Amino acid sequence: xxxxxxxxxxxxxxxxxxxxxxxxxxxxxxxxxxxxxxxxxxxxxxxxxxxxxxxxxxxxxxxxxxxxxxxxxxxxxxxxxxxxxxxxxxxxxxxxxxxxxxxxxxxxxxxxxxxxxxxxxxxxxxxxxxxxxxxxxxxxxxxxxxxxxxxxxxxxxxxxxxxxxxxxxxxxxxxxxxxxxxxxxxxxxxxxxxxxxxxxxxxxxxxxxxxxxxxxxxxxxxxxxxxxxxxxxxxxxxxxxxxxxxxxxxxxxxxxxxxxxxxxxxxx
Numbered sequence: 001x002x003x004x005x006x007x008x009x010x011x012x013x014x015x016x017x018x019x020x021x022x023x024x025x026x027x028x029x030x031x032x033x034x035x036x037x038x039x040x041x042x043x044x045x046x047x048x049x050x051x052x053x054x055x056x057x058x059x060x061x062x063x064x065x066x067x068x069x070x071x072x073x074x075x076x077x078x079x080x081x082x083x084x085x086x087x088x089x090x091x092x093x094x095x096x097x098x099x100x101x102x103x104x105x106x107x108x109x110x111x112x113x114x115x116x117x118x119x120x121x122x123x124x125x126x127x128x129x130x131x132x133x134x135x136x137x138x139x140x141x142x143x144x145x146x147x148x149x150x151x152x153x154x155x156x157x158x159x160x161x162x163x164x165x166x167x168x169x170x171x172x173x174x175x176x177x178x179x180x181x182x183x184x185x186x187x188x189x190x191x192x193x194x195x196x197x198x199x200x201x202x203x204x205x206x207x208x209x210x211x212x213x214x215x216x217x218x219x220x221x222x223x224x225x226x227x228x229x230x231x232x233x234x235x236x237x238x239x240x241x242x243x244x245x246x247x248x249x250x251x252x253x254x255x256x257x258x259x260x261x262x263x264x265x266x267x268x
Contacts, residue, residue, distance in 0.1 A: 007068075014128070015039040016135070016217075018172035019072060021195025022052030023103065024061055024207045028225035032193045033064040037209060037220070038157050043124065045172040046137035048070025048117070050098075051195055052229065053236040056108065059116060069245040071120035072137040072173070073144040077102070078109050079118035083188040088144035091256035098254060100239055129169040129215065138173040140164035145172055147190055149178035150261040161185035161186040170208065175199070175251075176262060177206050177219050192226060196248040199258075199266040204249070 004258055015034035016253070020027050036044055044067050049055040062069055071079075073086040084101040089095045109117075124135040139145035140160060157180065161169060168187045173258060177192030191208040192198055203226040208217045230246045241252040250267040258266070 003238045009127045012040045013038040014210045015042045017044045017194050018191040018192045019047035019193040019195045021050045022055045023058035023195040025229045026194045027061050030207050030222050033222050042067045044069040046070050050074050050101045053232045055105050070124050074118040079114050086201045094254045094256045132162050132167045134166035135170045146174050148259050150259045151250040152183045157182045157188050168238040179217050199251040
């Protein structure tokens with residue numbers, strides 16, 4: 001999982017998808033939306049499984065849309081048959097629900113799927129418009145580091161970019177999207193997640209889009225048939241709390257990791 005993939009110079013419109021979390025319905029909707037907007041290249045920033053139902057439906061969709069994918073902590077854990085997701089939670093409540101999700105996904109991941117996950121690169125680099133891009137899951141420093149908007153000072157992000165030898169860093173892991181350009185021109189973009197809503201009370205998902213000729217990202221909301229996913233989750237006997245999140249747009253689990261400002265925006 002330490003492999004780093006080097007891509008050639010990339011121009012045109014590019015889409016970046018955060019954690020999929022087995023939400024194959026949202027994955028198809030987001031990929032189709034990005035293609036309609038002219039995206040020639042699609043990247044996924046890791047965490048293919050977890051939270052949602054039937055993880056085996058994700059890889060075929062990534063193949064169908066030609067999505068270049070890197071490894072998240074979930075993918076590493078599944079590939080290596082680790083006992084937990086390695087999500088980085090510290091509170092017992094967060095870890096309880098994370099374990100329920102991981103155990104379900106672990107049971108339903110085949111050995112050939114684990115082999116594919118084990119071949120995913122840990123990061124992807126390319127240049128675009130003369131800028132050095134680095135794609136990672138949590139942060140350039142650690143696969144499960146949470147980069148929250150409220151917890152990252154400009155000084156910290158500047159140092160992170162410098163140490164990563166990048167002008168633009170794209171990450172995910174937190175599930176909530178944000179972007180900031182720091183003094184000196186560096187840019188950090190958290191693409192959020194397409195596997196569950198952004199804790200904003202709407203059952204939509206978001207992805208990040210760099211349009212052709214643009215240096216600033218655009219966060220694109222996508223509505224999808226979330227009710228069909230919720231019913232599928234119920235059929236798979238996933239926790240009712242997970243289903244409620246899909247239907248309402250409010251997080252009901254893994255809330256203790258949220259900083260105060262991010263949690264205050266939610267319902268719980």
